[in-house]
Amino acid sequence: MLNEKATIYDIASDAGVSIATVSRVLRGETNVSAATREKVQRAIDRRNYRPSVIARGLTGKTTHSLGIILPKLLNPHYAMIFTGAQEEASARGFALSLFPRSSLDTDAYNPATMLAERRLDGVIVCVEYLPADHDHKVLAALEELKRFMPVVLIGCVPPWYDFPAICNNNAAMTKEIVSYLVSLGHERIALVGGIEGDTDPFRRDIGYMEGLREARLPFTDSYRVWGGGTPESGLAGLNGILNNLKPSFWPTAVIALNDLVAMGCYSAAVSHGLTLPRDLSVIGCDNMVAAPYLSPPLTTVDLHQRETGARAVKMLLGEESGRVDAPWDLIERGSCAACR
Amino acid sequence: MLNEKATIYDIASDAGVSIATVSRVLRGETNVSAATREKVQRAIDRRNYRPSVIARGLTGKTTHSLGIILPKLLNPHYAMIFTGAQEEASARGFALSLFPRSSLDTDAYNPATMLAERRLDGVIVCVEYLPADHDHKVLAALEELKRFMPVVLIGCVPPWYDFPAICNNNAAMTKEIVSYLVSLGHERIALVGGIEGDTDPFRRDIGYMEGLREARLPFTDSYRVWGGGTPESGLAGLNGILNNLKPSFWPTAVIALNDLVAMGCYSAAVSHGLTLPRDLSVIGCDNMVAAPYLSPPLTTVDLHQRETGARAVKMLLGEESGRVDAPWDLIERGSCAACR
DNA sequence: CTGAAAGCGCTTACAG
DNA sequence: CTGAAAGCGCTTACAG
Numbered sequence: 001m002l003n004e005k006a007t008i009y010d011i012a013s014d015a016g017v018s019i020a021t022v023s024r025v026l027r028g029e030t031n032v033s034a035a036t037r038e039k040v041q042r043a044i045d046r047r048n049y050r051p052s053v054i055a056r057g058l059t060g061k062t063t064h065s066l067g068i069i070l071p072k073l074l075n076p077h078y079a080m081i082f083t084g085a086q087e088e089a090s091a092r093g094f095a096l097s098l099f100p101r102s103s104l105d106t107d108a109y110n111p112a113t114m115l116a117e118r119r120l121d122g123v124i125v126c127v128e129y130l131p132a133d134h135d136h137k138v139l140a141a142l143e144e145l146k147r148f149m150p151v152v153l154i155g156c157v158p159p160w161y162d163f164p165a166i167c168n169n170n171a172a173m174t175k176e177i178v179s180y181l182v183s184l185g186h187e188r189i190a191l192v193g194g195i196e197g198d199t200d201p202f203r204r205d206i207g208y209m210e211g212l213r214e215a216r217l218p219f220t221d222s223y224r225v226w227g228g229g230t231p232e233s234g235l236a237g238l239n240g241i242l243n244n245l246k247p248s249f250w251p252t253a254v255i256a257l258n259d260l261v262a263m264g265c266y267s268a269a270v271s272h273g274l275t276l277p278r279d280l281s282v283i284g285c286d287n288m289v290a291a292p293y294l295s296p297p298l299t300t301v302d303l304h305q306r307e308t309g310a311r312a313v314k315m316l317l318g319e320e321s322g323r324v325d326a327p328w329d330l331i332e333r334g335s336c337a338a339c340r
Numbered sequence: 341m342l343n344e345k346a347t348i349y350d351i352a353s354d355a356g357v358s359i360a361t362v363s364r365v366l367r368g369e370t371n372v373s374a375a376t377r378e379k380v381q382r383a384i385d386r387r388n389y390r391p392s393v394i395a396r397g398l399t400g401k402t403t404h405s406l407g408i409i410l411p412k413l414l415n416p417h418y419a420m421i422f423t424g425a426q427e428e429a430s431a432r433g434f435a436l437s438l439f440p441r442s443s444l445d446t447d448a449y450n451p452a453t454m455l456a457e458r459r460l461d462g463v464i465v466c467v468e469y470l471p472a473d474h475d476h477k478v479l480a481a482l483e484e485l486k487r488f489m490p491v492v493l494i495g496c497v498p499p500w501y502d503f504p505a506i507c508n509n510n511a512a513m514t515k516e517i518v519s520y521l522v523s524l525g526h527e528r529i530a531l532v533g534g535i536e537g538d539t540d541p542f543r544r545d546i547g548y549m550e551g552l553r554e555a556r557l558p559f560t561d562s563y564r565v566w567g568g569g570t571p572e573s574g575l576a577g578l579n580g581i582l583n584n585l586k587p588s589f590w591p592t593a594v595i596a597l598n599d600l601v602a603m604g605c606y607s608a609a610v611s612h613g614l615t616l617p618r619d620l621s622v623i624g625c626d627n628m629v630a631a632p633y634l635s636p637p638l639t640t641v642d643l644h645q646r647e648t649g650a651r652a653v654k655m656l657l658g659e660e661s662g663r664v665d666a667p668w669d670l671i672e673r674g675s676c677a678a679c680r
Numbered sequence: 681c682t683g684a685a686a687g688c689g690c691t692t693a694c695a696g
Numbered sequence: 697c698t699g700a701a702a703g704c705g706c707t708t709a710c711a712g
Contacts, residue, residue, distance in 0.1 A: 117390045
């Protein structure tokens with residue numbers, strides 16, 4: 001209780017030993033006599049002493065600090081990844097700091113500066129979409145980052161990105177979704193969301209096309225609308241489809257980019273007098289906490305984001321390596337029904 | 341491009357000056373000749389040098405690192421606070437790390453250890469509810485933390501907590517909500533959520549009672565159910581009310597602890613055959629991004645969490661002090677209607 | 681089992 | 697305007 005600014009010198013002098021000895025008991029080394037350890041520990045307790053991670057970071061090879069970069073926490077997908085990563089990091093005594101997406105913006109003064117300055121032990125980067133013209137910029141920024149610290153990627157990672165990564169194969173996933181809807185009897189299936197010009201080979205529209213082809217269904221351009229990951233964009237996307245088509249051509253099922261987009265689709269459907277899932281089936285992606293509580297409860301795909309976040313930390317710490325695929329599970333709830 | 345592990349010594353020798361001079365240009369001091377500055381800058385650029393925040397932290401009085409403790413990121417309320425805090429911190433060159441709620445758990449080995457060890461420049465703590473028997477433990481943990489670094493609290497902070505804080509006066513807010521519902525003609529108003537035994541004087545049920553009293557409405561115990569901040573708890577809460585009462589006694593309006601709880605109430609209402617808002621008005625709290633996209637769009641209270649997060653950072657950095665109140669705004673959407 | 685010394689990469693007076 | 701030196705709080709060989 002005496003002094004929270006105590007240093008290793010204070011403890012050493014209190015205990016009547018050298019700082020090297022204090023350091024030993026601090027790090028739990030075994031070559032210290034019980035009596036000495038005892039004395040030192042008492043001094044530590046008495047002064048409420050906490051060794052400085054900062055000083056340790058200067059000396060040692062690790063700062064026990066990790067970083068994470070993601071588009072936005074307001075998207076439950078990323079909040080879940082972050083949560084998983086944070087828990088894993090904290091369990092191992094590592095701090096996890098969030099850095100803004102702009103840390104990767106090569107237009108800024110110096111992209112990786114904030115991260116590099118901190119000598120992080122590693123950083124997790126959640127890559128979002130990759131419009132062709134941005135791809136090389138993002139890649140350059142990542143390469144720059146990598147020169148300073150280990151980098152692990154999460155998301156839809158193109159094969160030409162040479163990084164350890166946990167990959168979402170959205171193409172394969174979307175193909176599975178299409179065949180699920182087809183098995184329900186749907187033949188007019190829309191896809192809402194995705195970035196036009198995205199060069200990622202695992203992107204949703206690839207799997208969408210494949211799924212249609214496999215089911216020998218035609219590709220109807222009006223059923224595929226681009227857009228971001230917000231409810232706004234889901235609303236605008238589905239509204240666009242419904243407004244531009246005679247009702248007899250309306251899709252009977254829509255695949256939303258994520259659960260937030262699915263919520264926007266719900267709104268659009270309702271405002272067009274449609275009843276879900278009777279008139280329209282909707283399937284989301286992410287399995288956010290609120291998904292079961294929508295009306296109807298949202299059928300979606302669980303991406304196990306928490307595990308992914310934790311796993312990324314382990315990869316950063318060298319316990320696993322390479323490029324692995326993230327698992328996914330289709331969760332059936334009430335928003336998809338057999339086509340009438 | 342040469343070497344990312346360069347130190348100030350490398351730059352000094354490259355530029356043919358002393359490390360003190362390099363340090364001066366690094367920190368933007370003015371007492372350096374243009375020619376020298378030039379030379380040094382070139383050396384810095386050539387080696388892609390980034391000064392170590394770690395080393396700076398050892399020397400200086402600041403580590404440029406902040407922390408935040410919150411219950412869970414999956415609750416959009418906290419995600420918004422975090423986002424605001426992160427943006428503000430990052431704009432000032434500070435890193436923001438998330439620490440788990442358990443950092444405050446005095447049952448653990450040593451509560452503030454992880455934070456104290458890092459010599460943070462300050463920490464934001466989002467206090468949640470305070471059951472009487474936990475109050476003293478939380479307070480003790482906070483006091484302990486405070487001995488190591490500045491602490492700013494966000495949330496429903498009791499007056500006897502002697503900390504700088506941004507306070508949510510949930511009592512006043514709930515009272516306002518009650519009178520809003522009363523103005524819509526409602527007389528049977530339920531309150532779903534809140535912790536029984538919470539000693540916080542600004543808690544919701546206080547304002548709920550006051551609002552009822554002011555409107556000369558009776559307090560009906562069956563209309564007040566306790567519960568946490570999840571959809572599950574909203575579902576269970578409203579289900580409990582509806583199941584235990586004859587329909588003629590069902591409430592016509594419900595005040596939910598937050599938007600997630602409101603979603604659970606939607607589910608409960610629907611499963612009882614109720615149509616919103618015709619048969620039941622529901623009001624939430626937090627104004628999460630998805631709120632406008634529920635059916636019906638959720639009437640709720642905007643808490644300006646992003647601004648609150650940013651403000652907390654400013655308080656930590658000494659730009660503001662004391663105990664201030666967080667603003668709130670009732671946002672009317674479609675989930676509350678005049679009582680029939 | 682324990683201690684003296686050097687070193688980690690910076691900043692900060694202090695001289696000049 | 698610039699440099700030599702001490703110091704920040706630790707860890708890590710190296711002796712003993």
